[in-house]
Amino acid sequence: MTDAHDLxxxxxxxxxxxxxxxxxxxxxxxxxxxxxxxxVHFPEGLGGLDAPRALQPVVDAELAAADAPDNAPERIxxxxxxxxxxxxxxxxxxxxxxxxxxxxxxxEVWCQLFSEPGAGSDLAGLATRAVRGEGGxxxxxxxxxxxxxxxxxxxxxLIARTDPDVPKHRGITYFLCDMTDPGVEVRPLRQITGEAxxxxxxxxxxxxxxxxxxxxxxxxxxxxxxxxxxxxVAIGGGARTPREGGMIGVAAADWRAxxxxxxxxxxxxxxxxxxxxxxxRLTGERLRQQLSQGRxxxxxxxxxxAFARLAQEISxxxxxxxxxxxxxxxxxxxRRPEGVDFTGREAGYRYLRAKGNSIxxxxxxxxxxxxxxxxxxxxxxxxxxxxxxxxxxPR
Numbered sequence: 001m002t003d004a005h006d007l008x009x010x011x012x013x014x015x016x017x018x019x020x021x022x023x024x025x026x027x028x029x030x031x032x033x034x035x036x037x038x039x040v041h042f043p044e045g046l047g048g049l050d051a052p053r054a055l056q057p058v059v060d061a062e063l064a065a066a067d068a069p070d071n072a073p074e075r076i077x078x079x080x081x082x083x084x085x086x087x088x089x090x091x092x093x094x095x096x097x098x099x100x101x102x103x104x105x106x107x108e109v110w111c112q113l114f115s116e117p118g119a120g121s122d123l124a125g126l127a128t129r130a131v132r133g134e135g136g137x138x139x140x141x142x143x144x145x146x147x148x149x150x151x152x153x154x155x156x157x158l159i160a161r162t163d164p165d166v167p168k169h170r171g172i173t174y175f176l177c178d179m180t181d182p183g184v185e186v187r188p189l190r191q192i193t194g195e196a197x198x199x200x201x202x203x204x205x206x207x208x209x210x211x212x213x214x215x216x217x218x219x220x221x222x223x224x225x226x227x228x229x230x231x232x233v234a235i236g237g238g239a240r241t242p243r244e245g246g247m248i249g250v251a252a253a254d255w256r257a258x259x260x261x262x263x264x265x266x267x268x269x270x271x272x273x274x275x276x277x278x279x280x281r282l283t284g285e286r287l288r289q290q291l292s293q294g295r296x297x298x299x300x301x302x303x304x305x306a307f308a309r310l311a312q313e314i315s316x317x318x319x320x321x322x323x324x325x326x327x328x329x330x331x332x333x334x335r336r337p338e339g340v341d342f343t344g345r346e347a348g349y350r351y352l353r354a355k356g357n358s359i360x361x362x363x364x365x366x367x368x369x370x371x372x373x374x375x376x377x378x379x380x381x382x383x384x385x386x387x388x389x390x391x392x393x394p395r
Contacts, residue, residue: 002040010049011037014032020066021067025069028069029071034101037049039084047100047101079155082112084100085227090226095176095214109152110156111150113177116128116145124172125168125393127161128141128159130162132162137209138160138208140183140206140207143202145189155177157174157227158176158208164391166389166390167385167386167390171218173219178208183203183206185201186199194329195337197339228361229300231362240284247342248277248310249343254322277310301367302367305371307357315354318350319348329349
Protein backbone atom coordinates (compact mmCIF):
# COMPACT_ATOMS: atom_id res chain seq x y z
CA MET A 1 0.00 0.00 0.00
CA THR A 2 1.55 3.28 -1.15
CA ASP A 3 1.59 5.96 1.56
CA ALA A 4 2.83 9.54 1.83
CA HIS A 5 6.29 8.42 2.99
CA ASP A 6 6.67 6.14 -0.03
CA LEU A 7 5.57 8.90 -2.39
CA UNK A 8 8.10 11.33 -0.95
CA UNK A 9 10.80 8.72 -1.42
CA UNK A 10 9.78 8.07 -5.03
CA UNK A 11 9.63 11.81 -5.74
CA UNK A 12 13.10 12.29 -4.26
CA UNK A 13 14.41 9.50 -6.50
CA UNK A 14 12.83 11.15 -9.54
CA UNK A 15 14.43 14.50 -8.68
CA UNK A 16 17.81 12.90 -8.10
CA UNK A 17 17.75 11.04 -11.42
CA UNK A 18 16.33 13.97 -13.37
CA UNK A 19 17.36 17.28 -11.74
CA UNK A 20 14.91 19.95 -12.94
CA UNK A 21 17.67 22.52 -13.44
CA UNK A 22 19.56 20.40 -15.96
CA UNK A 23 16.83 18.16 -17.39
CA UNK A 24 14.82 19.04 -20.48
CA UNK A 25 11.23 19.89 -19.52
CA UNK A 26 9.61 17.20 -21.69
CA UNK A 27 12.14 14.59 -20.60
CA UNK A 28 11.32 15.37 -16.95
CA UNK A 29 7.56 15.12 -17.53
CA UNK A 30 7.94 11.78 -19.30
CA UNK A 31 10.10 10.49 -16.44
CA UNK A 32 7.52 11.65 -13.91
CA UNK A 33 4.77 9.83 -15.78
CA UNK A 34 6.84 6.66 -16.01
CA UNK A 35 7.57 6.85 -12.28
CA UNK A 36 3.84 6.77 -11.53
CA UNK A 37 3.80 10.31 -10.16
CA UNK A 38 1.56 11.93 -12.79
CA UNK A 39 -1.78 10.69 -11.46
CA VAL A 40 -0.93 8.60 -8.40
CA HIS A 41 -4.43 7.08 -8.37
CA PHE A 42 -4.11 5.76 -11.94
CA PRO A 43 -2.91 2.17 -12.50
CA GLU A 44 0.79 1.32 -12.55
CA GLY A 45 2.24 1.77 -16.01
CA LEU A 46 -0.32 4.45 -16.87
CA GLY A 47 1.11 7.34 -14.88
CA GLY A 48 0.06 6.12 -11.47
CA LEU A 49 0.70 3.73 -8.59
CA ASP A 50 -2.85 2.62 -7.68
CA ALA A 51 -2.52 4.95 -4.69
CA PRO A 52 -5.32 6.97 -3.09
CA ARG A 53 -6.17 10.10 -5.07
CA ALA A 54 -5.93 12.14 -1.86
CA LEU A 55 -2.14 11.61 -1.86
CA GLN A 56 -1.52 13.51 -5.10
CA PRO A 57 -0.88 16.80 -3.24
CA VAL A 58 2.06 15.12 -1.49
CA VAL A 59 3.82 14.65 -4.82
CA ASP A 60 2.78 18.06 -6.13
CA ALA A 61 4.14 19.83 -3.04
CA GLU A 62 7.52 18.07 -3.23
CA LEU A 63 7.91 18.89 -6.92
CA ALA A 64 6.82 22.50 -6.46
CA ALA A 65 9.40 22.94 -3.70
CA ALA A 66 12.06 21.65 -6.11
CA ASP A 67 10.87 24.08 -8.79
CA ALA A 68 10.14 21.17 -11.12
CA PRO A 69 8.25 21.93 -14.35
CA ASP A 70 4.54 21.19 -14.55
CA ASN A 71 2.58 20.09 -17.61
CA ALA A 72 0.85 23.48 -18.13
CA PRO A 73 -2.57 22.22 -17.02
CA GLU A 74 -4.27 25.43 -18.10
CA ARG A 75 -3.35 24.53 -21.70
CA ILE A 76 -4.34 20.87 -21.62
CA UNK A 77 -7.30 20.98 -19.26
CA UNK A 78 -9.68 19.18 -21.62
CA UNK A 79 -7.29 16.28 -21.96
CA UNK A 80 -6.59 16.09 -18.23
CA UNK A 81 -10.11 16.63 -16.95
CA UNK A 82 -12.24 14.94 -19.60
CA UNK A 83 -10.38 12.74 -22.07
CA UNK A 84 -8.02 11.01 -19.63
CA UNK A 85 -10.57 9.71 -17.09
CA UNK A 86 -12.86 8.61 -19.92
CA UNK A 87 -10.09 6.74 -21.74
CA UNK A 88 -9.02 5.15 -18.46
CA UNK A 89 -12.53 3.93 -17.71
CA UNK A 90 -13.74 2.87 -21.15
CA UNK A 91 -10.59 2.49 -23.26
CA UNK A 92 -8.82 -0.68 -24.25
CA UNK A 93 -5.37 -1.45 -22.90
CA UNK A 94 -3.91 -0.40 -26.24
CA UNK A 95 -5.80 2.93 -26.18
CA UNK A 96 -4.64 3.69 -22.65
CA UNK A 97 -1.01 2.97 -23.50
CA UNK A 98 -1.18 5.00 -26.71
CA UNK A 99 -2.94 8.13 -25.48
CA UNK A 100 -2.46 8.74 -21.76
CA UNK A 101 1.27 9.50 -21.65
CA UNK A 102 1.44 12.16 -24.42
CA UNK A 103 -1.84 13.58 -23.11
CA UNK A 104 -0.44 14.12 -19.64
CA UNK A 105 2.91 15.50 -20.80
CA UNK A 106 1.14 17.96 -23.08
CA UNK A 107 2.69 16.60 -26.25
CA GLU A 108 -0.81 16.07 -27.62
CA VAL A 109 -3.53 18.62 -26.87
CA TRP A 110 -7.15 17.44 -26.82
CA CYS A 111 -10.48 19.11 -27.57
CA GLN A 112 -14.11 18.06 -27.19
CA LEU A 113 -16.41 17.63 -30.21
CA PHE A 114 -19.79 17.35 -28.51
CA SER A 115 -22.05 20.40 -28.97
CA GLU A 116 -23.64 21.19 -32.33
CA PRO A 117 -25.55 24.18 -33.72
CA GLY A 118 -28.80 22.22 -33.40
CA ALA A 119 -27.88 20.19 -30.33
CA GLY A 120 -26.43 22.23 -27.50
CA SER A 121 -28.53 21.81 -24.38
CA ASP A 122 -30.20 18.81 -26.04
CA LEU A 123 -26.87 17.13 -26.68
CA ALA A 124 -28.42 13.73 -27.36
CA GLY A 125 -30.20 15.24 -30.36
CA LEU A 126 -26.90 15.60 -32.24
CA ALA A 127 -26.92 15.06 -36.01
CA THR A 128 -23.26 14.40 -36.85
CA ARG A 129 -23.26 10.98 -38.57
CA ALA A 130 -20.71 8.18 -38.43
CA VAL A 131 -21.23 5.44 -41.02
CA ARG A 132 -19.27 2.19 -41.18
CA GLY A 133 -17.19 2.14 -44.34
CA GLU A 134 -15.10 -0.43 -46.14
CA GLY A 135 -12.56 -2.13 -43.94
CA GLY A 136 -14.51 -1.33 -40.81
CA UNK A 137 -13.47 2.33 -40.55
CA UNK A 138 -16.05 4.98 -39.69
CA UNK A 139 -16.77 7.93 -42.00
CA UNK A 140 -17.90 11.01 -40.09
CA UNK A 141 -19.77 14.03 -41.47
CA UNK A 142 -21.21 16.92 -39.48
CA UNK A 143 -20.54 20.14 -37.62
CA UNK A 144 -19.52 20.86 -34.03
CA UNK A 145 -19.46 24.20 -32.24
CA UNK A 146 -18.08 25.95 -29.13
CA UNK A 147 -14.97 23.76 -29.32
CA UNK A 148 -12.30 25.10 -26.99
CA UNK A 149 -8.70 24.63 -28.14
CA UNK A 150 -9.64 23.00 -31.45
CA UNK A 151 -7.02 25.23 -33.10
CA UNK A 152 -4.36 23.64 -30.88
CA UNK A 153 -5.64 20.09 -30.64
CA UNK A 154 -4.05 16.94 -32.02
CA UNK A 155 -6.93 14.71 -30.87
CA UNK A 156 -10.59 15.11 -29.99
CA UNK A 157 -13.19 13.19 -28.07
CA LEU A 158 -16.18 12.95 -30.42
CA ILE A 159 -19.72 11.66 -30.24
CA ALA A 160 -21.63 10.93 -33.42
CA ARG A 161 -24.89 9.26 -34.45
CA THR A 162 -24.38 5.74 -35.74
CA ASP A 163 -28.02 4.58 -35.72
CA PRO A 164 -30.84 7.02 -36.60
CA ASP A 165 -33.49 4.30 -36.29
CA VAL A 166 -33.44 4.12 -32.48
CA PRO A 167 -34.24 6.75 -29.82
CA LYS A 168 -31.67 9.52 -29.69
CA HIS A 169 -29.81 8.42 -26.56
CA ARG A 170 -29.30 4.87 -27.89
CA GLY A 171 -27.92 5.61 -31.36
CA ILE A 172 -24.71 7.43 -30.38
CA THR A 173 -21.15 6.13 -30.44
CA TYR A 174 -18.03 7.68 -28.92
CA PHE A 175 -14.79 8.10 -30.89
CA LEU A 176 -11.26 9.45 -30.61
CA CYS A 177 -10.84 11.72 -33.62
CA ASP A 178 -7.57 12.67 -35.30
CA MET A 179 -7.71 16.45 -35.75
CA THR A 180 -5.06 16.29 -38.50
CA ASP A 181 -7.40 14.36 -40.81
CA PRO A 182 -7.81 16.38 -44.04
CA GLY A 183 -11.59 16.36 -43.56
CA VAL A 184 -11.35 18.39 -40.33
CA GLU A 185 -11.74 22.15 -40.73
CA VAL A 186 -11.44 24.48 -37.73
CA ARG A 187 -12.84 28.01 -37.89
CA PRO A 188 -12.48 30.59 -35.09
CA LEU A 189 -15.50 31.95 -33.22
CA ARG A 190 -14.75 35.47 -32.01
CA GLN A 191 -16.18 36.11 -28.57
CA ILE A 192 -17.30 39.19 -26.70
CA THR A 193 -13.75 39.45 -25.32
CA GLY A 194 -12.43 39.93 -28.85
CA GLU A 195 -10.57 36.62 -28.67
CA ALA A 196 -11.39 33.26 -30.22
CA UNK A 197 -10.62 30.50 -27.76
CA UNK A 198 -13.75 28.73 -29.10
CA UNK A 199 -14.12 27.33 -32.60
CA UNK A 200 -16.58 25.69 -34.91
CA UNK A 201 -15.40 22.44 -36.47
CA UNK A 202 -16.60 21.01 -39.79
CA UNK A 203 -16.17 17.26 -40.38
CA UNK A 204 -16.30 16.11 -44.00
CA UNK A 205 -15.57 12.48 -44.75
CA UNK A 206 -13.35 12.16 -41.69
CA UNK A 207 -12.07 8.60 -41.43
CA UNK A 208 -11.81 7.10 -37.94
CA UNK A 209 -10.47 3.55 -37.45
CA UNK A 210 -12.69 1.28 -35.40
CA UNK A 211 -9.70 0.90 -33.07
CA UNK A 212 -10.34 4.51 -32.06
CA UNK A 213 -13.90 3.82 -30.95
CA UNK A 214 -14.31 4.19 -27.18
CA UNK A 215 -16.88 1.82 -25.74
CA UNK A 216 -19.41 -0.29 -27.61
CA UNK A 217 -21.28 0.81 -30.73
CA UNK A 218 -24.45 2.59 -29.65
CA UNK A 219 -23.28 3.15 -26.08
CA UNK A 220 -21.72 6.54 -26.68
CA UNK A 221 -24.22 8.36 -24.48
CA UNK A 222 -23.12 6.30 -21.48
CA UNK A 223 -19.48 7.15 -22.19
CA UNK A 224 -20.33 10.81 -22.84
CA UNK A 225 -22.14 11.08 -19.50
CA UNK A 226 -18.97 10.05 -17.72
CA UNK A 227 -17.05 12.69 -19.67
CA UNK A 228 -19.60 15.39 -18.84
CA UNK A 229 -19.53 14.58 -15.12
CA UNK A 230 -15.74 14.88 -15.14
CA UNK A 231 -15.97 18.12 -17.14
CA UNK A 232 -18.23 19.76 -14.58
CA VAL A 233 -15.97 18.73 -11.74
CA ALA A 234 -12.95 20.09 -13.68
CA ILE A 235 -14.64 23.43 -14.34
CA GLY A 236 -16.35 23.89 -11.00
CA GLY A 237 -13.91 22.48 -8.51
CA GLY A 238 -11.17 20.45 -10.06
CA ALA A 239 -8.28 22.64 -8.95
CA ARG A 240 -7.34 23.28 -5.34
CA THR A 241 -7.33 26.95 -4.43
CA PRO A 242 -6.26 28.54 -1.16
CA ARG A 243 -8.61 30.62 0.96
CA GLU A 244 -9.31 33.89 -0.84
CA GLY A 245 -7.89 32.44 -4.03
CA GLY A 246 -9.19 32.89 -7.55
CA MET A 247 -11.46 35.76 -8.54
CA ILE A 248 -12.60 36.60 -5.01
CA GLY A 249 -8.94 37.14 -4.10
CA VAL A 250 -8.55 39.67 -6.92
CA ALA A 251 -11.71 41.49 -5.79
CA ALA A 252 -10.55 41.58 -2.17
CA ALA A 253 -7.14 42.91 -3.23
CA ASP A 254 -8.85 45.70 -5.20
CA TRP A 255 -10.92 46.59 -2.12
CA ARG A 256 -7.88 46.82 0.13
CA ALA A 257 -5.88 48.83 -2.40
CA UNK A 258 -8.52 51.50 -3.13
CA UNK A 259 -10.08 52.79 0.10
CA UNK A 260 -11.36 55.94 -1.62
CA UNK A 261 -13.80 53.87 -3.69
CA UNK A 262 -15.38 52.00 -0.79
CA UNK A 263 -19.04 52.29 0.08
CA UNK A 264 -21.15 50.52 2.69
CA UNK A 265 -23.26 48.76 0.06
CA UNK A 266 -20.23 47.51 -1.87
CA UNK A 267 -18.68 46.30 1.38
CA UNK A 268 -21.74 44.27 2.31
CA UNK A 269 -21.92 42.72 -1.15
CA UNK A 270 -18.23 41.84 -1.09
CA UNK A 271 -18.58 40.17 2.30
CA UNK A 272 -21.48 38.08 1.02
CA UNK A 273 -19.54 37.05 -2.09
CA UNK A 274 -16.47 36.24 0.01
CA UNK A 275 -18.47 33.90 2.25
CA UNK A 276 -20.13 32.24 -0.74
CA UNK A 277 -16.79 31.79 -2.50
CA UNK A 278 -15.31 30.21 0.62
CA UNK A 279 -18.31 27.88 0.94
CA UNK A 280 -17.85 26.87 -2.70
CA ARG A 281 -14.14 26.29 -2.13
CA LEU A 282 -14.79 24.02 0.84
CA THR A 283 -17.51 22.20 -1.10
CA GLY A 284 -14.98 21.60 -3.85
CA GLU A 285 -12.56 20.17 -1.30
CA ARG A 286 -15.26 17.82 -0.03
CA LEU A 287 -16.06 16.77 -3.60
CA ARG A 288 -12.40 15.95 -4.23
CA GLN A 289 -12.42 13.78 -1.12
CA GLN A 290 -15.49 11.99 -2.45
CA LEU A 291 -13.73 11.48 -5.78
CA SER A 292 -10.92 9.71 -3.97
CA GLN A 293 -13.48 7.07 -3.03
CA GLY A 294 -15.04 6.64 -6.47
CA ARG A 295 -16.21 8.32 -9.65
CA UNK A 296 -17.76 11.79 -9.94
CA UNK A 297 -21.49 12.04 -9.44
CA UNK A 298 -24.09 14.74 -10.02
CA UNK A 299 -22.67 16.85 -7.18
CA UNK A 300 -20.18 18.25 -9.68
CA UNK A 301 -23.09 19.84 -11.52
CA UNK A 302 -24.02 21.81 -8.40
CA UNK A 303 -20.46 23.00 -7.94
CA UNK A 304 -20.21 24.08 -11.57
CA UNK A 305 -23.48 26.01 -11.12
CA ALA A 306 -22.01 27.83 -8.13
CA PHE A 307 -18.78 28.56 -10.00
CA ALA A 308 -20.62 30.16 -12.93
CA ARG A 309 -22.83 32.33 -10.71
CA LEU A 310 -19.98 33.47 -8.49
CA ALA A 311 -17.68 34.29 -11.41
CA GLN A 312 -20.34 36.50 -12.94
CA GLU A 313 -21.35 38.20 -9.68
CA ILE A 314 -17.76 38.78 -8.49
CA SER A 315 -16.65 40.20 -11.83
CA UNK A 316 -19.76 42.39 -11.91
CA UNK A 317 -19.00 43.69 -8.42
CA UNK A 318 -15.40 44.41 -9.41
CA UNK A 319 -16.36 46.42 -12.51
CA UNK A 320 -18.82 48.46 -10.43
CA UNK A 321 -16.32 49.04 -7.63
CA UNK A 322 -13.54 50.19 -9.97
CA UNK A 323 -15.89 52.67 -11.70
CA UNK A 324 -14.37 54.02 -14.94
CA UNK A 325 -11.23 51.91 -14.43
CA UNK A 326 -13.43 48.84 -14.44
CA UNK A 327 -14.50 49.54 -17.99
CA UNK A 328 -10.93 49.55 -19.32
CA UNK A 329 -9.94 46.72 -21.62
CA UNK A 330 -6.39 46.19 -22.80
CA UNK A 331 -6.67 44.78 -26.28
CA UNK A 332 -9.50 43.99 -28.69
CA UNK A 333 -7.13 42.36 -31.18
CA UNK A 334 -8.43 39.09 -32.58
CA ARG A 335 -6.34 36.40 -30.89
CA ARG A 336 -6.55 32.64 -30.48
CA PRO A 337 -5.29 32.07 -26.92
CA GLU A 338 -4.14 28.82 -25.42
CA GLY A 339 -6.25 29.21 -22.28
CA VAL A 340 -8.40 31.40 -20.07
CA ASP A 341 -6.82 33.65 -17.45
CA PHE A 342 -9.40 34.79 -14.93
CA THR A 343 -6.93 36.32 -12.47
CA GLY A 344 -4.06 37.66 -14.56
CA ARG A 345 -6.06 40.01 -16.76
CA GLU A 346 -7.98 43.23 -16.07
CA ALA A 347 -11.49 43.51 -14.63
CA GLY A 348 -13.10 44.22 -18.00
CA TYR A 349 -11.84 40.92 -19.38
CA ARG A 350 -13.08 38.96 -16.37
CA TYR A 351 -16.51 40.57 -16.60
CA LEU A 352 -16.92 39.75 -20.29
CA ARG A 353 -15.41 36.26 -20.18
CA ALA A 354 -17.45 35.20 -17.16
CA LYS A 355 -20.63 35.50 -19.24
CA GLY A 356 -19.69 32.23 -20.91
CA ASN A 357 -19.41 30.33 -17.62
CA SER A 358 -23.14 29.67 -17.49
CA ILE A 359 -23.05 28.14 -21.00
CA UNK A 360 -19.83 26.12 -21.27
CA UNK A 361 -19.68 22.71 -19.64
CA UNK A 362 -23.47 22.44 -19.65
CA UNK A 363 -25.83 25.39 -19.39
CA UNK A 364 -26.96 26.43 -15.95
CA UNK A 365 -30.54 25.51 -16.90
CA UNK A 366 -29.52 21.93 -17.74
CA UNK A 367 -27.46 21.66 -14.57
CA UNK A 368 -30.39 22.86 -12.47
CA UNK A 369 -32.43 19.97 -13.89
CA UNK A 370 -29.64 17.52 -13.05
CA UNK A 371 -29.40 18.76 -9.47
CA UNK A 372 -33.19 18.73 -9.08
CA UNK A 373 -33.62 15.19 -10.42
CA UNK A 374 -30.44 13.39 -9.39
CA UNK A 375 -29.50 15.15 -6.14
CA UNK A 376 -32.82 16.33 -4.71
CA UNK A 377 -34.88 13.48 -6.15
CA UNK A 378 -37.56 15.73 -7.63
CA UNK A 379 -39.82 14.37 -10.41
CA UNK A 380 -38.26 14.71 -13.86
CA UNK A 381 -39.71 16.96 -16.50
CA UNK A 382 -42.07 15.20 -18.95
CA UNK A 383 -40.18 13.98 -22.03
CA UNK A 384 -42.10 12.88 -25.07
CA UNK A 385 -39.11 11.92 -27.23
CA UNK A 386 -37.53 9.16 -25.17
CA UNK A 387 -39.05 6.29 -27.14
CA UNK A 388 -39.13 7.91 -30.60
CA UNK A 389 -36.53 7.07 -33.23
CA UNK A 390 -34.15 9.97 -33.81
CA UNK A 391 -35.01 10.12 -37.52
CA UNK A 392 -38.66 10.73 -36.64
CA UNK A 393 -38.06 13.63 -34.27
CA PRO A 394 -39.17 17.08 -35.52
CA ARG A 395 -36.26 19.32 -36.45
